[in-house]
Amino acid sequence: MKPLGLLYIASVLETEGYKVGLIDCVDPEAGPRSKGTLGEYNCHYIHSDEIEKPFAFRDIPRKFKRFGMTPEEFRSRLRALPRPEVIGVSSMMSYWYPGVAETIEVLKETFPGVPIVLGGIYATLCEEHAKTLGADLVIAGRGEKAMLNLMDDFFDNHADRSGFSDQLDDMPRPAYHHYESPSSACMLTSLGCPYKCTYCASHVLYPEFRLRQVAKVVDEIEWYVRHHGIQDITFYDDALLLASQRHIGAICEGIVERGLKARFHTPNGLHAEMISPTLARKLYAAGFKTIRLGFETSDIERQKDSDNKVSNSGFSRAIRNLYEAGFTPREVMAYVLIGMPGQPAEEVLDSVQFVQDRNVRVSLSQYSPIPGTVEYDKAVRNGFDGSDPLLANKTIYAMRELGMKFEDYERVRRVSKEGNQRIMCNS
Ligand code: B12
Known part of the structure; x- marks a missing residue:
């Protein structure tokens, strides 16, 4: 971070x-x-x-x-x-x-x-x-x-700022020199996300989706690796895989061509549907070590409700492509949401099972409504008191507001942890 x-x-x-x-x-x-x-x-x-x-x-x-x-x-x-x-x-x-x-x-x-x-x-x-x-x-x-x-x-400075642009490619690189010897860096290759999912605030924070120039991204990576000696680079993009052929795919090619040795991480979930065999191979060759996929749920009705971003078959395909490219269960994990409105524990358990049946570990993501989103407004209309942002804390929201039982949460957590351990032992 x-x-x-x-x-x-x-x-x-x-x-x-x-x-x-x-x-x-x-x-x-x-x-x-x-x-x-x-x-x-x-x-x-x-x-x-x-x-x-x-x-x-x-x-x-x-x-x-x-x-x-x-x-x-x-x-x-x-x-x-x-x-x-x-x-x-x-x-x-x-x-x-x-x-x-x-x-x-x-x-x-x-x-x-x-x-x-x-x-x-x-x-x-x-x-x-x-x-x-x-x-x-x-x-x-x-x-x-x-x-x-x-x-x-x-400071009463009258410098002319009319040409100032806050597009990422027009600004100087982030001021990592404030860290004595940083071993890791976080970076963006794009701003925002073209989707407008009802639970996500990305389009509130960044109304426009903008991709950076590939060459500038690779230059920045080279700067971190060669100048700062950074070994680990994390992407903070909301939609890293969009237009992958001309964007992240090309960035991966640049990393390989320039011989940049670093490990890359994507803690912010990736769109599984976009992982083609070619893209999976490029990510592997470039040195991606942490692949986190947004899966959310295996429940087809809920998938439709939340913008149909990833289907069960699309997820299975992505996993096949990643494993065929050389990734192992050590690098790959999927986010499964828990505590969505009206979501029974059994649905989460089914989703965990679905993911783990494909030899992928699960990271449980607790749902909570984010101010500024459609789901948040819906929660307020249904009686949620939005006056104190603390009440939307992800650890307590579903238990307090939606009546999810603590025992159910612990049960899902235990099942998912045991499944993850089995996968790691067998791999
Ligand atoms: C990277 C990231 C993470 C990282 C952690 C990053 C960190 N440093 O802590 C990880 C992957 C771990 C993470 C986790 C989670 N995240 Co997150 N994450 C982000 C993400 C994608 C990028 C943030 C970022 O660094 N942006 C890049 C920088 C450049 O932008 P920035 O910080 O906003 O700064 C700009 C302005 O804000 C402003 N600014 C910033 N500081 C200052 C200071 C001053 C003085 C001024 C004037 C201006 C200013 O200017 C900056 C430059 O333009 C955002 C989405 C987004 N697009 O912002 C979600 C986001 C913040 N995450 C979100 C969520 C939901 C989560 C999770 C709860 C998901 C889950 N269910 O598990 C978890 C929470 C973990 C927890 N323990 O609670 C939500 C917010 C939730 C909320 N209630 O606030 C967001 C908005 C995404 C969304 N889906 O809507 N996250």
Whole structure:
């Protein structure tokens, strides 16, 4: 995980002459007291501390944790910096806002009077709520141009910005130099997604779908590998496989032609229907090591309801193509959704079985409605109280709002884990 939005903003500001410091509060190398443990492929398990549950979760029999830096460590990192003129804070999942609130609190206490600007995904999807966290300004949407304009106003800089473009190919590369020796990077080869699935906020965040130029993407990968010595690269695209022949397929060819040795990962689910035999071979040759497929459910009626993106036969075909290309169950996993409205546990168990029968491990994805989406509005019409984004936390939403039984959830989790273990043992 890397705060890619902040890294783009930092890079734009630096290119225009502003001095920027970055604190990544979930960077596992950030400090001795919040060190994470290293897993496979330079993936870290982030340090966490159990903290008091918010009032809204008082009856939930689960622990509530803060991930990343302790407030003490954050304070000492801040004190080591010169007093900033402006502070920008990013945000991610809407229901992670308590961490954002705490961050702003510490910033205000450490640097009283310094204006704080809050942006990011939570600030975009829940703009009104974000205004209650104590920031001086909330900016919804893309932040590069907005922050540049804001800094220009702040410093009375009259530079001409009429030619500024926030298309990814027109901007400087993300400011990875803020990490001492990054072993991994996250990147985008496109912005947005042309589909408008009723449960997904991608088209709210990025109304337009744009592919980057293949050569520029490969140049960026080369820069990470050769200049930064990065070994693992994760794609954050919403629709990585779209127009695959001229896009990701061509990117893979570029990686191979230039002899770039890195491991590639796709934690954000891929469209299984698009994995042809040729594409599977290209992904394998380029060095993809983590393939996550969005499967959602094997229930045909529900597949139709949720835009028919992947069919059972399409999923089976994708798996065949991947395995024939050389991938093994070690690299491939499918996301199966649990806790959708009206979804019985048996349907999830059938979906788990369907995936595991094809020798693929399952990663259970808990459903929760995302502000700004059709499904969210439907949930509100059906009585969901949208006033506190915490209530859409994916761990509790289905249990509290839809009456899914904790025992059912645990049963599905156990069955899926046992099946995954069997697959790994046999492979
Ligand atoms: C990468 C990603 C992940 C990664 C993790 C990334 C991370 N760093 O934490 C992984 C794969 C692990 C992940 C997991 C999940 N994710 Co996710 N993920 C994304 C994704 C695809 C990209 C985010 C990103 O980095 N974008 C690229 C950067 C450049 O954009 P950005 O951060 O938004 O920054 C821009 C602006 O926001 C703004 N900005 C940012 N910071 C700042 C700061 C200031 C000061 C300003 C002014 C502006 C500003 O400017 C930036 C540049 O333009 C988004 C979808 C999307 N298109 O955004 C979903 C998304 C955030 N995820 C989502 C979901 C649903 C999930 C899961 C819950 C799925 C599931 N059911 O399991 C899990 C949650 C895990 C958990 N523990 O709860 C939802 C949001 C849910 C919510 N309620 O908020 C999204 C929007 C996708 C969707 N389907 O709608 N995710």
